[in-house]
Amino acid sequence: MSVSHFQPLHQRLTDEIRARITSGTWPEGFQIPSEAELCREFEASRGTVRQALSTLRKEGLILGGRGKQPVAGRAALSQPFTTFMSFTEWAGSIGRTPGQQTREIAKRPASPDVAAQLGLEPGDQVVEVLRLRLLGDMPAMVERTSFVLDAGRLLFDFDTDSGSIFSFLKSKGIDLSRGKHTIDAVAADELDGELLGVEPGSPLLRERRVTSSASGEPIEFSDDRYVPGLTNFTIENTNEHRANLVRVPTSA
Amino acid sequence: MSVSHFQPLHQRLTDEIRARITSGTWPEGFQIPSEAELCREFEASRGTVRQALSTLRKEGLILGGRGKQPVAGRAALSQPFTTFMSFTEWAGSIGRTPGQQTREIAKRPASPDVAAQLGLEPGDQVVEVLRLRLLGDMPAMVERTSFVLDAGRLLFDFDTDSGSIFSFLKSKGIDLSRGKHTIDAVAADELDGELLGVEPGSPLLRERRVTSSASGEPIEFSDDRYVPGLTNFTIENTNEHRANLVRVPTSA
DNA sequence: CCCGTTAACTTGTTCAAACAAGTGCCGTTT
DNA sequence: AAACGGCACTTGTTTGAACAAGTTAACGGG
Numbered sequence: 001m002s003v004s005h006f007q008p009l010h011q012r013l014t015d016e017i018r019a020r021i022t023s024g025t026w027p028e029g030f031q032i033p034s035e036a037e038l039c040r041e042f043e044a045s046r047g048t049v050r051q052a053l054s055t056l057r058k059e060g061l062i063l064g065g066r067g068k069q070p071v072a073g074r075a076a077l078s079q080p081f082t083t084f085m086s087f088t089e090w091a092g093s094i095g096r097t098p099g100q101q102t103r104e105i106a107k108r109p110a111s112p113d114v115a116a117q118l119g120l121e122p123g124d125q126v127v128e129v130l131r132l133r134l135l136g137d138m139p140a141m142v143e144r145t146s147f148v149l150d151a152g153r154l155l156f157d158f159d160t161d162s163g164s165i166f167s168f169l170k171s172k173g174i175d176l177s178r179g180k181h182t183i184d185a186v187a188a189d190e191l192d193g194e195l196l197g198v199e200p201g202s203p204l205l206r207e208r209r210v211t212s213s214a215s216g217e218p219i220e221f222s223d224d225r226y227v228p229g230l231t232n233f234t235i236e237n238t239n240e241h242r243a244n245l246v247r248v249p250t251s252a
Numbered sequence: 253m254s255v256s257h258f259q260p261l262h263q264r265l266t267d268e269i270r271a272r273i274t275s276g277t278w279p280e281g282f283q284i285p286s287e288a289e290l291c292r293e294f295e296a297s298r299g300t301v302r303q304a305l306s307t308l309r310k311e312g313l314i315l316g317g318r319g320k321q322p323v324a325g326r327a328a329l330s331q332p333f334t335t336f337m338s339f340t341e342w343a344g345s346i347g348r349t350p351g352q353q354t355r356e357i358a359k360r361p362a363s364p365d366v367a368a369q370l371g372l373e374p375g376d377q378v379v380e381v382l383r384l385r386l387l388g389d390m391p392a393m394v395e396r397t398s399f400v401l402d403a404g405r406l407l408f409d410f411d412t413d414s415g416s417i418f419s420f421l422k423s424k425g426i427d428l429s430r431g432k433h434t435i436d437a438v439a440a441d442e443l444d445g446e447l448l449g450v451e452p453g454s455p456l457l458r459e460r461r462v463t464s465s466a467s468g469e470p471i472e473f474s475d476d477r478y479v480p481g482l483t484n485f486t487i488e489n490t491n492e493h494r495a496n497l498v499r500v501p502t503s504a
Numbered sequence: 505c506c507c508g509t510t511a512a513c514t515t516g517t518t519c520a521a522a523c524a525a526g527t528g529c530c531g532t533t534t
Numbered sequence: 535a536a537a538c539g540g541c542a543c544t545t546g547t548t549t550g551a552a553c554a555a556g557t558t559a560a561c562g563g564g
Contacts, residue, residue, distance in 0.1 A: 047550075066555055067555070076496045084494070233498070233500070237430070239430075244495060247336065319525070
């Protein structure tokens with residue numbers, strides 16, 4: 001274990017133990033050394049070791065209980081914030097070449113739906129972008145995105161065919177910190193059909209996303225429609241670690 | 253704060269502070285009392301208070317940092333394990349009357365797909381149930397569920413029109429502890445169309461679920477197809493608290 | 505051989521002290 | 535008026551002690 005002077009010891013222990021579990025050095029079900037042994041190995045006090053173990057217990061990586069030595073668990077599936085929020089970054093992470101074709105970028109009055117999602121009045125000006133997103137040469141998703149004016153106006157100086165709007169806005173200091181995602185299914189409309197090469201009426205997996213600043217001001221609303229055969233969303237839950245995904249009733 | 257002798261103090265503090273935040277007594281953005289003040293109020297040592305605060309920080313309910321008093325955050329959306337896993341319980345939780353009409357319950361050889369999901373050989377016997385699920389009188393979902401034989405055979409002594417299979421199996425001691433959920437969109441087939449009252453080919457929101465024991469043995473595989481206008485799935489993520497939902501590429 | 509008891513070991517809880525790093529406010533100086 | 539410095543307060547880290555609750559293995563007796 002290399003010596004680092006920039007991280008507190010409890011964090012370094014957490015990282016090291018997590019690495020041993022996720023790398024398979026301590027595979028799921030493996031009996032982990034006792035606290036006393038970890039204190040000796042890492043030359044740390046028991047309080048510090050327990051702090052690291054507590055963090056890892058909350059992640060599900062450590063199982064066990066009073067009187068029994070800890071056992072390695074399994075990490076929950078997850079993706080980094082930016083990987084989940086940015087199609088470009090996600091495509092890169094799966095070894096695919098992301099592509100985009102901008103069909104339109106416009107400043108216009110917000111529709112009632114868009115206004116509601118962005119906390120604006122209907123008719124307030126927004127910037128809207130319509131893009132086809134590709135994996136390699138394959139059409140994967142149609143993206144209709146609306147931005148509040150302060151952020152959206154920056155896009156007129158950006159080549160929206162060059163890559164990630166998310167990354168560009170972050171690089172311009174726009175605070176994109178929180179996302180709320182709603183997943184459902186819709187029928188492809190004429191435009192979807194044309195862009196994705198599917199029959200109008202056929203099923204698309206839709207993700208609607210509101211991206212906000214850390215303090216909760218909405219900045220972006222996007223309606224992304226995926227070709228279902230290319231993509232799905234996966235989550236795990238357990239008795240001990242509930243999923244943060246909720247099934248939400250909507251009006252019929 | 254009532255005195256309870258059955259919970260450790262740090263847990264009681266965690267629960268009390270969480271309740272104050274989620275109830276709105278300490279609304280989002282509210283400056284929470286300092287650790288010293290909390291120690292005085294709860295008559296606890298600083299270590300105990302910090303343990304509670306650490307748990308709540310990991311839940312996103314407490315924000316702030318060194319030198320600054322803590323500030324109330326927001327709880328991530330979540331549902332209890334059983335509410336998410338059981339349509340019956342979920343319907344109840346939203347104040348709707350759950351209903352079910354069993355169309356078939358059969359013991360039969362597993363198809364290759366079902367076998368793969370349940371860790372069986374194709375042709376191994378499974379018990380399969382086909383049900384229409386309703387909210388009130390409204391068709392909401394078609395559920396095709398396959399069980400390994402040990403669990404599934406119990407269902408021949410259960411009235412599958414009376415309610416939750418999940419609850420029944422748990423009451424019989426079947427260990428249903430872990431779920432893995434995959435969400436995508438499919439076109440309604442003839443049977444879906446007939447049961448749900450939609451056109452074949454129209455979009456349905458599909459959730460496929462593998463339910464396993466705590467040690468990971470698959471017990472149930474279900475293919476649930478929701479009428480999209482009635483239901484969606486919602487999740488939130490932030491820079492600090494990533495979503496456990498992952499966007500997964502599938503073969504074209 | 506089986507069962508009960510005990511001891512050694514384990515994790516879980518609570519408290520306290522000491523030090524470090526950071527914030528914010530107030531007073532003084534420019 | 536603005537900037538700087540100092541101080542009181544804040545949170546973050548680490549150590550250690552003491553006690554409680556639980557597990558497991560070994561030993562002795564029936």
